[in-house]
Amino acid sequence: MQRVKLFLPLIVFAxxxxxxxxxxxxxxxxxxxxLIGQPLPSFQLKELASDTPVTNSAxxxxxxxxxxxxxxxxxxxxxxxxxxxxxxxxISIIGLNYKDDSVKARxxxxxxxxxxxxxxxxxxxxxxxxxxxxxxxxxxVVDAQGVVRYRHVGVVDVRVWQEQLAKFFGVQGTPTTTAxxxxxxxxxx
Amino acid sequence: MMWRAGVLxxxxxMACSALAVxxxxxxxxxxxEARYQRLSQELRxxxxxxQNIADSNAPIAKDLRALLHTQLETGAxxxxxxxxxxxxxxxxxxxxxAVDSKTAVLWYxxxxxxxxxxxxxxxxxxxxxxxxxxxxxxxxQAQPSDDDLTRLRALLDTENAAxxxxxxxxxx
Numbered sequence: 001m002q003r004v005k006l007f008l009p010l011i012v013f014a015x016x017x018x019x020x021x022x023x024x025x026x027x028x029x030x031x032x033x034x035l036i037g038q039p040l041p042s043f044q045l046k047e048l049a050s051d052t053p054v055t056n057s058a059x060x061x062x063x064x065x066x067x068x069x070x071x072x073x074x075x076x077x078x079x080x081x082x083x084x085x086x087x088x089x090x091i092s093i094i095g096l097n098y099k100d101d102s103v104k105a106r107x108x109x110x111x112x113x114x115x116x117x118x119x120x121x122x123x124x125x126x127x128x129x130x131x132x133x134x135x136x137x138x139x140x141v142v143d144a145q146g147v148v149r150y151r152h153v154g155v156v157d158v159r160v161w162q163e164q165l166a167k168f169f170g171v172q173g174t175p176t177t178t179a180x181x182x183x184x185x186x187x188x189x
Numbered sequence: 190m191m192w193r194a195g196v197l198x199x200x201x202x203m204a205c206s207a208l209a210v211x212x213x214x215x216x217x218x219x220x221x222e223a224r225y226q227r228l229s230q231e232l233r234x235x236x237x238x239x240q241n242i243a244d245s246n247a248p249i250a251k252d253l254r255a256l257l258h259t260q261l262e263t264g265a266x267x268x269x270x271x272x273x274x275x276x277x278x279x280x281x282x283x284x285x286x287a288v289d290s291k292t293a294v295l296w297y298x299x300x301x302x303x304x305x306x307x308x309x310x311x312x313x314x315x316x317x318x319x320x321x322x323x324x325x326x327x328x329x330q331a332q333p334s335d336d337d338l339t340r341l342r343a344l345l346d347t348e349n350a351a352x353x354x355x356x357x358x359x360x361x
Contacts, residue, residue: 028238029238031235031278031279031281032279033279034275034276034277034278034279034280035277099248125252129252129256129277130277131277132235132277132278132279133249134235134236134247134249134278135236135247135249
């Protein structure tokens with residue numbers, strides 16, 4: 001018994017070390033959305049290009065990505081070519097133009113290409129607020145019933161698509177790195 | 190002159206930190222303002238974690254401050270406001286998390302651990318004094334014998350006799 005007691009500090013140290021070491025590999029920035037498993041908040045926004053009103057019904061029917069982007073967001077420019085590629089593969093992507101100047105946003109899509117099936121102009125950030133968006137880019141997975149399934153904060157790239165998003169669309173994330181780099185180099189100004 | 194310059198420099202340095210959060214809000218009554226201060230200290234900025242929305246410069250923190258102001262002015266209760274924020278940003282936004290089964294450890298562990306510590310310490314001291322008694326039962330009741338006392342008195346007397354001056358001095 002006395003022997004075991006001698007090793008107690010070492011055991012405590014090892015346990016703490018393990019705990020803290022695990023903490024090092026966790027990403028505190030990765031916050032699960034509070035909306036996982038809940039329906040997408042109801043919204044009434046305008047379509048970016050045509051100014052026609054859009055509500056929740058427009059995004060139902062098939063699983064879709066909702067991509068929060070803005071022209072002031074540098075990472076969105078990095079992410080853009082890969083979104084174009086996903087759109088080419090037939091993935092339904094809905095753009096949420098978050099707290100942005102609509103004129104600039106239209107210009108951006110005209111210049112860089114438009115990966116979005118539909119782009120919502122959230123000029124005041126109301127839907128962004130209801131979604132709990134805290135920056136751009138953020139990407140949500142919404143299923144056919146309009147329920148939020150996943151949230152990714154940051155740039156969507158091949159790895160994120162394959163490891164986290166592809167499964168919601170019932171597809172195997174096919175490695176398309178070469179195509180991605182082609183598009184990326186093509187879109188350089 | 191140097192002193193004045195120093196004061197000026199220090200003053201200017203302090204002014205920078207005061208500028209960190211620029212916008213000000215008008216409140217219809219001071220009570221709302223107090224609640225605004227308290228809630229903006231308590232709500233955590235989702236973007237720059239480890240800052241509350243009162244301290245943060247992030248655009249989202251600015252939005253949340255504006256939202257907080259509007260909600261307070263429209264008469265929302267603290268609970269309603271916190272629920273609204275938690276519904277969107279998760280439990281994460283509260284620096285003072287609600288007490289539930291998930292946060293129970295967070296809330297009660299310090300109390301429980303402190304109590305356990307005191308219990309352990311008490312037990313340890315009790316065992317120690319018992320062990321000391323068992324080893325030498327006479328230790329606590331030991332009285333000097335008459336013989337010892339006479340020898341002690343004799344020693345003290347010779348000591349006092351040897352240094353009368355110091356004794357006298359110390360008495361004054």
